[in-house]
Amino acid sequence: MSFRKPWITLLLAFLSVPGSPGDPGIRPAHAQDATRTEAAGARGPTPGPTAEEKTILGLDEAFVQAYNNGDAKALAALFAEDAEVVEDDGSHYRGRALVAKSLAETFEANKGAKIAFDVESIRFLTPDAAKEEGRSIVTPVKGPAVSRLYTVLYVRREGRWLIADVREERDPSVPPHERLEELSWLIGDWLDEGDDAVVRVNCRWSEDGNFLIRSFTVKHQGKPALSIIQRIGWDPLAKQLRSWEFDSEGGFGEGRWTRDGDRWIVKHAAVQPEGSTASATNIMTRERPDLVRWVSTDRIVDGRRESDGATYTLVRVPSSPGPKVDDKKATSESPDAPRSPR
Known part of the structure; x- marks a missing residue:
């Protein structure tokens, strides 16, 4: 399909997210007692x-x-x-x-x-x-x-x-769960709508609480075109956040994230089903709790450099009001009660 390569490039930027504000700085030590x-x-x-x-x-x-x-x-x-x-x-x-x-x-x-x-x-x-x-x-x-x-x-x-x-x-x-807590605001549903394509994203904790799982569905001119599953986790060897993705056509990719103040710079690389490659550097900023804006640069698809400076937005979809729950019945034992992912 002729639209696939541009969409793969565009999704390279979706598959990363901004983090929290800058690092607290120099941190020497203190404690109530010292152990000899x-x-x-x-x-x-x-x-x-x-x-x-x-x-x-x-x-x-x-x-x-x-x-x-x-x-x-x-x-x-x-x-x-x-x-x-x-x-x-x-x-x-x-x-x-x-x-x-x-x-x-x-x-x-x-x-x-x-x-x-x-x-x-x-x-x-x-x-x-x-x-x-x-x-x-x-x-x-x-x-x-x-x-x-x-x-x-x-x-x-x-x-x-x-x-x-x-x-x-x-x-x-x-x-790992604590490493990812700063990204817990991602949980929920998100949407990007273009002239001829729509991307919907859902984010949730994995059952063990050690990963964030994001699912992407892409429609082109109203018809299903592509789906992607992504896991975001902590790499203890590289000491940084990473993401791994697999799409419905047999492609796969991964991203490495580095924080720069209140931004994330994400180096992303992907392999398409036929064996060609795609890569991009994505700069992400969370402008509001319900809006992420990012710029994709250094984009290369199948060995060809794409134009830089593309800017995209991802907007949170408001939650639908759920059924009314009797507060007296909504205890920790209730299946409807909030639970920790752990």
Whole structure:
């Protein structure tokens, strides 16, 4: 069918979605108590923190207070002049001035974000150097909390303890369902209507709650033309969101998503039934809860470059009012009661 290749290219952009606003930023650690490495496995009550550990925990407390107050100046003062920070996405800052600039930008973009921590260990490498490891959790005003693993190196200079080095990693203990929670707004029905084609999309959780499943149906001039099933999930090896698609004509594809502030940049590639290929770079922005607008660029179909700059919209279809339910009968045991996908 002559319309198939343009529609495959167009659907490359549909098969991806925008995410939430920008990352909360630098996240060193804090906790209520520290567990001494030397006490691990020891019998009897675990000893409390030593005087030296309490000093480090006091710095963590100061960090938390400054972060939760959005005070970039006070927070930067906790860092050494030559401090180095490497975030989990590869962002790298060296020097207190750059750390302060990054923090100020973080607080401007994520006003009201709060930080909480779980310190797993504090170990003194020398009398003037301490290594702290644990987990940090940043909760924005809107959206899910973000958990990361961290390692912080504290050093004592001229009698004052300062943060000299921060390294972050994604938290592997976060289950796939939580990785996808920021996309739960996709659940429901969506519609795109063109001059001669209509695309309907339904999104739901998989039964195990570890994937979002989207089904696409395409009609061309009022007649069924194509259907696609997509799974969106978390790739723990690549440490990013991915999607996998299979269409009714035997084609298949996948997408790799990278966040850029409040946008998602999605690299998508597909193989058509006859063996030709298609690819595109899609830039997505969720403009409203009921509207997604995106631009598809670098589009190549069967080795030929297509024109760039195509803009499309996907609009949420309002839910149909369901049957009236007696509140007294709608208990957790009722088949009509809301359920967690897990």
